[in-house]
Amino acid sequence: MDDMTLEMPAHGAAGARIASELRDAILTGEQQPGARILQNDLADRHGASRLPVREALRMLEAEGLVTLVANTGAWVSRLSLVECEEMYQMRERLEPLLLRYNVPLLSDEVLDRLTVLADAMESSDDVEQFLRLDREFHLSCYSAAQTSVLGDTVLRLWNRTQHYRRAFTRVFRSEGDRSVHHEHQLLVSAIGGHDIDGAERILADHIRRTRLELARHPDVFDN
Amino acid sequence: MDDMTLEMPAHGAAGARIASELRDAILTGEQQPGARILQNDLADRHGASRLPVREALRMLEAEGLVTLVANTGAWVSRLSLVECEEMYQMRERLEPLLLRYNVPLLSDEVLDRLTVLADAMESSDDVEQFLRLDREFHLSCYSAAQTSVLGDTVLRLWNRTQHYRRAFTRVFRSEGDRSVHHEHQLLVSAIGGHDIDGAERILADHIRRTRLELARHPDVFDN
DNA sequence: TCCAACAGGATTGAATACAATATAAGCAAA
DNA sequence: TTTGCTTATATTGTATTCAATCCTGTTGGA
Numbered sequence: 001m002d003d004m005t006l007e008m009p010a011h012g013a014a015g016a017r018i019a020s021e022l023r024d025a026i027l028t029g030e031q032q033p034g035a036r037i038l039q040n041d042l043a044d045r046h047g048a049s050r051l052p053v054r055e056a057l058r059m060l061e062a063e064g065l066v067t068l069v070a071n072t073g074a075w076v077s078r079l080s081l082v083e084c085e086e087m088y089q090m091r092e093r094l095e096p097l098l099l100r101y102n103v104p105l106l107s108d109e110v111l112d113r114l115t116v117l118a119d120a121m122e123s124s125d126d127v128e129q130f131l132r133l134d135r136e137f138h139l140s141c142y143s144a145a146q147t148s149v150l151g152d153t154v155l156r157l158w159n160r161t162q163h164y165r166r167a168f169t170r171v172f173r174s175e176g177d178r179s180v181h182h183e184h185q186l187l188v189s190a191i192g193g194h195d196i197d198g199a200e201r202i203l204a205d206h207i208r209r210t211r212l213e214l215a216r217h218p219d220v221f222d223n
Numbered sequence: 224m225d226d227m228t229l230e231m232p233a234h235g236a237a238g239a240r241i242a243s244e245l246r247d248a249i250l251t252g253e254q255q256p257g258a259r260i261l262q263n264d265l266a267d268r269h270g271a272s273r274l275p276v277r278e279a280l281r282m283l284e285a286e287g288l289v290t291l292v293a294n295t296g297a298w299v300s301r302l303s304l305v306e307c308e309e310m311y312q313m314r315e316r317l318e319p320l321l322l323r324y325n326v327p328l329l330s331d332e333v334l335d336r337l338t339v340l341a342d343a344m345e346s347s348d349d350v351e352q353f354l355r356l357d358r359e360f361h362l363s364c365y366s367a368a369q370t371s372v373l374g375d376t377v378l379r380l381w382n383r384t385q386h387y388r389r390a391f392t393r394v395f396r397s398e399g400d401r402s403v404h405h406e407h408q409l410l411v412s413a414i415g416g417h418d419i420d421g422a423e424r425i426l427a428d429h430i431r432r433t434r435l436e437l438a439r440h441p442d443v444f445d446n
Numbered sequence: 447t448c449c450a451a452c453a454g455g456a457t458t459g460a461a462t463a464c465a466a467t468a469t470a471a472g473c474a475a476a
Numbered sequence: 477t478t479t480g481c482t483t484a485t486a487t488t489g490t491a492t493t494c495a496a497t498c499c500t501g502t503t504g505g506a
Contacts, residue, residue: 011466012293012489039458049491050458051274058278062285064372070235071458071497083371090373093316148306149287149383150313153376160372234496235459262488272461273488294467294488 015055018046022056026065026076027162034223037066037074064160077160081214081221084164087157088211094157095207096200098142098150103196105144111192114140118184127169131162137184141191167220172213179209238278241269245279249288249299250385257446260289260297287383300383304437304444307387310380311434317380318430319423321365321373326419328367334415337363341407350392354385360407364414390443395436402432 022042025031042053057074060066067077079087117137124130135158142151183206190199214220245265248254265276280297283289290300302310340360347353358381365374406429413422437443 014490040456051490054459055277055281058281059285062282072499073457086370086373089320090317090376093320094313097312097316147309149380150309153313157372237460261486263486274460277489295469296487 014046014048014052015059018042018048018052019056019059021046022060023063023065023159026060027159029163029166031076033076033078033163035076037076039074063156079161079164079221081218084161084221085211085215087161088207088214091154091157092204092207092211094150094154095138095142096204098145098147098154099191099199099203100196101145101147101150102142103191103194103199106141106191107144110140110143111188114188114191118181118188121184122181127166127173130173131166131169141187164214164220168214168217171217171220177213180206183209237269237271237275238282241265241271241275242279242282244269245283246286246288246382249283250382252386252389254299256299256301256386258299260299262297286379302383302387302444304441307384307444308434308438310384311430311437314377314380315427315430315434317373317377318361318365319427321368321370321377322414322422322426323419324368324370324373325365326414326417326422329364329414330367333363333366334411337411337414341404341411344407345404350389350396353396354389354392364410387437387443391437391440394440394443400436403429406432 022031022037031037037057039050039053039057042056043050046053057066057068061068061074065077067075069075114137117133117140121130121133121137124133139155139158142154145151183202186202187199187206190202245254245260254260260280262273262276262280265279266273269276280289280291284291284297288300290298292298337360340356340363344353344356344360347356362378362381365377368374406425410422410425410429413425
């Protein structure tokens with residue numbers, strides 16, 4: 001043995017590493033929908049050849065974050081209102097199921113954290129911070145159960161809609177609706193009380209209400 | 224323009240073509256779960272280099288049909304009973320939604336076809352034929368609406384569980400349970416009567432019952 | 447002025463060649 | 477005989493190179 005640090009081999013992971021960084025860039029909004037992605041650019045920026053870049057693009061295409069056209073190029077994926085509504089409807093069906101898997105397993109520590117997050121969202125006035133808190137809140141609800149596909153599928157739906165959730169939050173928060181926070185509190189207490197059916201209903205309604213609000217702001221999808 | 228035949232360029236589609244053939248091989252059962260996939264073999268068999276083969280493997284990995292391990296190799300994906308049950312639970316939630324999208328759009332021709340398929344299944348005694356009919360029956364229910372992710376997600380769940388549905392059908396059909404056929408008939412009439420909520424319920428129950436039967440045959444997942 | 451055909455350049459797709467890694471067989475020592 | 481190490485081979489990962497395709501700016505004509 002050469003070394004005491006257990007090191008993951010740098011070989012065989014170049015594509016995954018590049019994909020991970022590009023994914024982050026898309027989720028933070030640094031890369032906007034519609035933006036062209038050049039293979040050479042990415043390769044140079046990561047000091048690699050175009051080959052692992054192509055693999056990274058394939059991975060992100062599978063996640064729906066990147067759109068590939070043969071012989072033509074890659075772009076950060078756009079979403080129409082109709083597509084976004086479809087994904088929200090999928091979330092309405094899948095997230096309650098995922099929550100059901102998690103409720104019996106969530107620790108008191110996570111439950112406390114949920115309360116902290118819900119409170120922080122109420123007093124937050126920065127859009128980016130709100131988005132981070134909201135994402136952590138919901139994903140924390142799913143952090144206890146080890147699922148093989150359900151968790152991934154839900155996470156992908158979150159990622160694909162991330163940009164539009166940001167744009168929507170900007171225009172919606174100014175309207176001063178408090179019911180989002182109310183629903184978060186209801187959800188925490190239902191989870192705390194191990195009321196699985198109640199938690200499922202609250203979560204489905206929460207996502208549904210957001211979808212309906214989203215439909216009132218189609219301008220978010222212009223351009 | 225050189226030619227009147229509008230030809231899709233053979234360039235830029237090698238990976239997709241290889242993926243398509245390997246996918247078929249897995250779905251027909253020609254390639255069994257656990258089977259090793261050598262890049263060189265696939266490349267030689269398709270008269271291509273290993274590069275498009277790697278892209279094909281990445282695509283099938285994203286679909287869950289192939290499992291890749293860095294620096295090691297690729298195998299046809301296995302499923303445990305727990306994973307399979309999870310996918311069936313996802314189907315219980317997603318397929319009713321997909322059906323809801325389709326019911327208002329399904330033509331009389333498709334409806335007639337559904338009746339033919341349901342009848343053919345009742346009188347079929349060959350497992351492979353039953354599987355083909357059942358797959359066509361359910362996927363036909365989803366053939367009218369153009370969804371962007373929901374349809375793909377459901378199709379992938381069908382594909383990932385295909386092998387185990389085959390194995391399960393072998394042992395289950397011998398038990399002579401008729402309720403599957405009854406549910407198919409109920410579903411057709413609910414769809415024909417544009418009873419969306421009823422159709423959703425019947426379909427969810429249908430999938431749920433299959434999941435419970437599946438759990439009674441864990442031996443299907445041995446080895 | 448507008449449109450179509452035509453280079454030219456830029457970009458992607460695939461093949462070959464080489465490096466890194468993992469598996470397996472053989473060998474030595476306990 | 478078994479265990480651990482070593483070496484050989486097979487397989488995968490990446491870089492380099494060349495070919496096919498697409499986009500763009502330009503030029504010629506109507």
